[in-house]
Amino acid sequence: MSDAPAPATPPSVPRPRERSGGTALVSYVLPVFNEQDGIRRFHDELVAAIGTRPELSFELVYVNDGSSDASLAILRDLAKNDPRVRVVDFARNFGHQMAITAGLDEARGDAVIVMDTDLQDPPRVSLELIDAWRDGAEVVHARRRSRRDGVFKRATAATYYRVLRACTEVDIPLDTGDFRLLDRRVADELRRYRERSRFVRGIVASMGFVQTEVRFDRDERFAGETKYPLRKMARLAVDGVTGFSTVPLKLITRLGFVVLALSFAGILYALAMKAFRPDITVSGWTMLMVVVLFLGGVQMLSLGVLGSYIGRTYSEAQGRPLYIVRQVVRHDGD
Numbered sequence: 001m002s003d004a005p006a007p008a009t010p011p012s013v014p015r016p017r018e019r020s021g022g023t024a025l026v027s028y029v030l031p032v033f034n035e036q037d038g039i040r041r042f043h044d045e046l047v048a049a050i051g052t053r054p055e056l057s058f059e060l061v062y063v064n065d066g067s068s069d070a071s072l073a074i075l076r077d078l079a080k081n082d083p084r085v086r087v088v089d090f091a092r093n094f095g096h097q098m099a100i101t102a103g104l105d106e107a108r109g110d111a112v113i114v115m116d117t118d119l120q121d122p123p124r125v126s127l128e129l130i131d132a133w134r135d136g137a138e139v140v141h142a143r144r145r146s147r148r149d150g151v152f153k154r155a156t157a158a159t160y161y162r163v164l165r166a167c168t169e170v171d172i173p174l175d176t177g178d179f180r181l182l183d184r185r186v187a188d189e190l191r192r193y194r195e196r197s198r199f200v201r202g203i204v205a206s207m208g209f210v211q212t213e214v215r216f217d218r219d220e221r222f223a224g225e226t227k228y229p230l231r232k233m234a235r236l237a238v239d240g241v242t243g244f245s246t247v248p249l250k251l252i253t254r255l256g257f258v259v260l261a262l263s264f265a266g267i268l269y270a271l272a273m274k275a276f277r278p279d280i281t282v283s284g285w286t287m288l289m290v291v292v293l294f295l296g297g298v299q300m301l302s303l304g305v306l307g308s309y310i311g312r313t314y315s316e317a318q319g320r321p322l323y324i325v326r327q328v329v330r331h332d333g334d
Contacts, residue, residue, distance in 0.1 A: 025057045026050075026130060029103030029114045031096055032075065033065040039074050042117045047082070049123040053130070060085045062117075063103045066093030079329045087329035094323040097198040100178060102323050104187055112187045114178050114200075115142075121179040125216040129181040138186050138209040142179040145215040172205045173213060180204065194322060251305075255298060262291075 028046070032039060043060075050058045062079075064072050064087060072089060079085040088102050100114055111133050115121045121142065129140040178200055182190065186209050193203050205211075 023055070023057045024111070025059065025109040027107035027109030027112045028058065028060045028126070029100060029107055029112055030060060030062045030117050031065055031099035031103065032062055032067060032071050032117050033093065033096070033099070034067045034069045034071060035117050036067075036070040036074060038119060039071060039117055040078075042119050042123070043078055043082075045119065046123040046126075049127055053127065056130070058084055059107070059109060061088065061103045061106050062086070063088045063099040063106075064090060065096065065099040066090045076329055079331055083331040085331065088325055089327045089329065091324040091326040096178075097200055098323045100200050101198065102325065104182075104191055106328070107187065110184050112182045112184070114180055114182070116177075116179070120218050121177075122216065125179075125214065126181070128214045128216070132212055132214055133181050133183065136210060137181075137212040138183040139204060139207075139211040140181040141173050141176045141211065141213040143173060143213045143215050144175045144177070144218045146217045172202055173211075176201060176213070183209070185209070196322060198322075255302070262294075 035042075046060070050056070060082070062075050062085065064075055072087075075085075075087045075089075079087050086106065088106055090099070090102070094102075103114070104112060111130065113126050113129060115123075115126060125142060129142060132140040180201075182204070186204070186207065189207060190200075190203060
């Protein structure tokens, strides 16, 4: 039996500044999940922004991540009236990172811009990313200079990015989300990363290439509620740390040495009390309970960290599809 041929690597498209002629195509990858109240406003602002760049061609790849509201119907209408719009409709909700992945798989541009559709990332800023790309950058991060969120959200976000950077073995830019531009060459390389527990911003940072950043002031959400509540943010944080660092495993080892030292100190204390104050040794019951509970907590925490890594291995071993597309809606009605 002959071996099956290896899958072909996606061809690299020459960058527009390297071409002798032709118009550069810029693709926008736009994840959508229950954004019926703001998607039209976002589309109008994006169209107005890209309308100021007639020297470029654009395609808008909206990815409907299993929305339960009227988002898909609105996206269909946008595709019907704008030939630049293409809609990738998921069979169910697969999550924001998978929606980005599907958009990258579908995008055909010489450059690909990933941004959310809640208007917190202003469409006009994407033009600055394009300028930086045309100046030679292959990855352009949009870094938040300020953000109009609550105190808790700002504090937790700032802490998260700095803890993540300290823990991981990859230099992930501070205060950056998924709003960025990727050169075609980078996007094709990113498409080869198919792990399930995805942390796209970490993957991009780990790839190298010529990377730069554009600072901007993040606006408040136009309508609806955030699609990243505390539970999803915590899950994304775990994916970021476990996907790019073994620091939690190393911390378990260090914690083990600390607990061992405390145990030895407790043993010496117990022996000393037994030898010199045998009349009050029964009172050590409190210390015994504290030690037992402390060790039990450390063991459960260690098992939880190990379980996170084992769970990632289990998910990857299953080899299931990252996402399932129900349909792709284009302007021609197909």
